[in-house]
Amino acid sequence: MTARPTYEQLKKDFDWPRAAAELGLEPGAPLNIGWFCSDRICDLGKQDKDALRWEDFRGESRTYTFDDVRVLSNTFATFLQDQGVTAGDRVCMFLDRVPELYIGFLGVLKMGAIVQPLFSAFGDDSLWTRLDDASTRAIVTQKKHLGKVRRARENLPGLEFVFVVDEANLREGEIRLDLAGLPRVEEYTCHPTTAETPSVLHYTSGTTGQPKGAQHVHNSLVSQYITAKWVLDLKEDDVYWCNADPGWVTGTSYGIIGPWSNGVTQAILDAGFNAEKWYAFIERQGITVWYSAPTAIRLLMKEGLDLVRRFDLSCLRHLASVGEPLNAEAVLWGREAFGLDFHDTYWQTETGCMVITNFPGMEVRPGSMGKPFPGITAAVLDTRTFEPLTQPGQVGLIAIREGWPSQIRGYWNNLEGYRKKIVNGWYICGDRASIDRDGYYWFCGRDDDVINTGGHLVGPFEIESALLEHPAVAESAAVAKPDPVNMEVVKAFVTLKAGFEPSKDLELEIMNVIRKKLSGLAMPQEIEFIAALPKTRSGKIVRRILRAQEFGEPIGDVSSLMND
Numbered sequence: 131m132t133a134r135p136t137y138e139q140l141k142k143d144f145d146w147p148r149a150a151a152e153l154g155l156e157p158g159a160p161l162n163i164g165w166f167c168s169d170r171i172c173d174l175g176k177q178d179k180d181a182l183r184w185e186d187f188r189g190e191s192r193t194y195t196f197d198d199v200r201v202l203s204n205t206f207a208t209f210l211q212d213q214g215v216t217a218g219d220r221v222c223m224f225l226d227r228v229p230e231l232y233i234g235f236l237g238v239l240k241m242g243a244i245v246q247p248l249f250s251a252f253g254d255d256s257l258w259t260r261l262d263d264a265s266t267r268a269i270v271t272q273k274k275h276l277g278k279v280r281r282a283r284e285n286l287p288g289l290e291f292v293f294v295v296d297e298a299n300l301r302e303g304e305i306r307l308d309l310a311g312l313p314r315v316e317e318y319t320c321h322p323t324t325a326e327t328p329s330v331l332h333y334t335s336g337t338t339g340q341p342k343g344a345q346h347v348h349n350s351l352v353s354q355y356i357t358a359k360w361v362l363d364l365k366e367d368d369v370y371w372c373n374a375d376p377g378w379v380t381g382t383s384y385g386i387i388g389p390w391s392n393g394v395t396q397a398i399l400d401a402g403f404n405a406e407k408w409y410a411f412i413e414r415q416g417i418t419v420w421y422s423a424p425t426a427i428r429l430l431m432k433e434g435l436d437l438v439r440r441f442d443l444s445c446l447r448h449l450a451s452v453g454e455p456l457n458a459e460a461v462l463w464g465r466e467a468f469g470l471d472f473h474d475t476y477w478q479t480e481t482g483c484m485v486i487t488n489f490p491g492m493e494v495r496p497g498s499m500g501k502p503f504p505g506i507t508a509a510v511l512d513t514r515t516f517e518p519l520t521q522p523g524q525v526g527l528i529a530i531r532e533g534w535p536s537q538i539r540g541y542w543n544n545l546e547g548y549r550k551k552i553v554n555g556w557y558i559c560g561d562r563a564s565i566d567r568d569g570y571y572w573f574c575g576r577d578d579d580v581i582n583t584g585g586h587l588v589g590p591f592e593i594e595s596a597l598l599e600h601p602a603v604a605e606s607a608a609v610a611k612p613d614p615v616n617m618e619v620v621k622a623f624v625t626l627k628a629g630f631e632p633s634k635d636l637e638l639e640i641m642n643v644i645r646k647k648l649s650g651l652a653m654p655q656e657i658e659f660i661a662a663l664p665k666t667r668s669g670k671i672v673r674r675i676l677r678a679q680e681f682g683e684p685i686g687d688v689s690s691l692m693n694d
């Protein structure tokens with residue numbers, strides 16, 4: 131691989147066609163991410179190189195070369211096709227971080243279907259809502275999640291295929307997909323997808339309505355390839371670890387497509403957070419590049435430096451972070467613990483790739499998100515005029531000039547909802563920031579009511595809808611509450627129906643209902659029973675007031691709101 135040019139050089143000469151040319155892409159030519167992440171790497175002579183080194187929480191491990199990934203994704207694609215799944219169908223991957231998830235992801239893309247990854251931690255309602263919205267035709271799952279899939283399927287006539295990757299007592303209409311046991315498909319012709327063919331459908335939360343399906347296309351490869359190469363500084367001999375789940379965009383853009391399109395070995399740990407196990411994993415696997423998140427870093431900080439010192443982590447050479455503001459303390463702690471800087475990166479499900487980054491080699495200013503990636507034109511805009519602010523330190527809306535390759539093409543079934551986020555050719559991210567006199571971006575906060583808990587976005591609407599299903603709940607408002615580890619957690623304000631009294635038991639019961647229906651992340655950590663919710667005259671709940679109360683912020687001018 132060629133050496134990485136400096137940020138300043140690239141800022142001057144980089145354009146996206148240059149990145150496309152590195153991949154040998156010609157305008158209008160077939161483009162299939164599945165092929166680029168496996169067949170092309172084998173064609174470059176790396177067929178025997180490890181692509182995936184996988185371990186789980188029980189200590190089991192498996193290794194797959196790029197040729198294994200190529201052949202097994204062919205096998206996966208062929209199997210789905212033989213069963214009747216067709217190009218354009220939505221195929222949900224509802225799996226823990228098992229090898230079938232990573233390989234199957236490429237297989238679905240190879241056959242031209244749209245892959246819809248969902249967190250296996252999702253409860254019944256979260257799963258159902260997303261399958262229903264996408265009119266998902268097939269789901270790939272495993273024994274331990276089959277119960278949820280069965281319940282969802284009762285009200286999803288369009289969900290025709292349920293594929294199960296491990297042993298299970300299957301019912302009629304459920305099909306075993308034993309990847310290792312299927313005849314290996316050495317040669318496969320990918321569906322002739324092109325740059326604009328839909329690829330991945332990721333669900334993300336907004337303030338209003340149920341989660342929205344962000345529609346990526348195969349052309350996202352161009353951005354994901356080059357940002358992984360330069361910002362994650364991936365090199366031929368690296369062993370890379372992205373600890374994000376592919377249910378989240380980080381786990382696909384940089385947990386599958388970015389590293390594999392660069393032909394880089396990645397290690398995967400199918401286990402939850404555990405500081406000691408994580409350090410042992412880094413040491414054992416010889417991880418060189420690690421992409422993590424602030425909540426994970428804060429959890430490691432809590433365990434202290436003594437624990438880090440018990441391991442030889444000298445293999446690490448580059449660290450990066452995404453998902454929430456990376457506080458300066460976390461960067462400084464990283465320096466002490468690993469002798470390295472965590473490089474903060476800012477982006478979204480909708481951007482598909484990192485857009486503001488601490489580019490390797492650039493001075494890291496702890497607490498700053500860095501500067502726009504070379505092919506990205508970013509600005510902070512005036513909240514009223516939507517014109518770029520020109521004075522250093524002024525706070526405005528983060529916006530990206532339209533047209534980078536991995537920009538989503540819309541929300542599923544809701545193009546209008548997406549177009550509304552584009553003003554004068556700027557895609558408005560929904561976050562606020564300022565830029566200092568040297569061009570560094572500093573995050574200030576979200577510009578909406580979405581709650582960012584441990585890097586995961588949860589929309590108040592989804593929580594409030596689920597709360598309303600509880601017989602005691604009359605009305606509710608879900609807001610963010612500050613938290614030392616997760617940055618924010620969910621707090622729910624609830625008014626009760628006549629005949630119900632607030633109690634600790636009721637609080638726990640309601641919390642549990644949400645955990646089961648949605649997920650542990652969406653579960654309110656606290657429920658406050660109140661007599662009435664603050665509302666505008668037209669009846670809209672003003673979450674801003676409740677949120678400000680939680681953060682101890684001034685409530686601001688409420689008169690206009692109340693007179694709305």
Ligand code: WTA
Nearest residue numbers: 452453454455456475476477478479561573
């Ligand atoms: C937040 C994640 C501060 C932000 C890849 C954004 C961040 C949302 C950062 C997108 C960062 C992400 N500093 N905030 N470095 N990175 N965010 O769609 O609010 O799950 O809009 O994609 O996370 O979250 P999403």
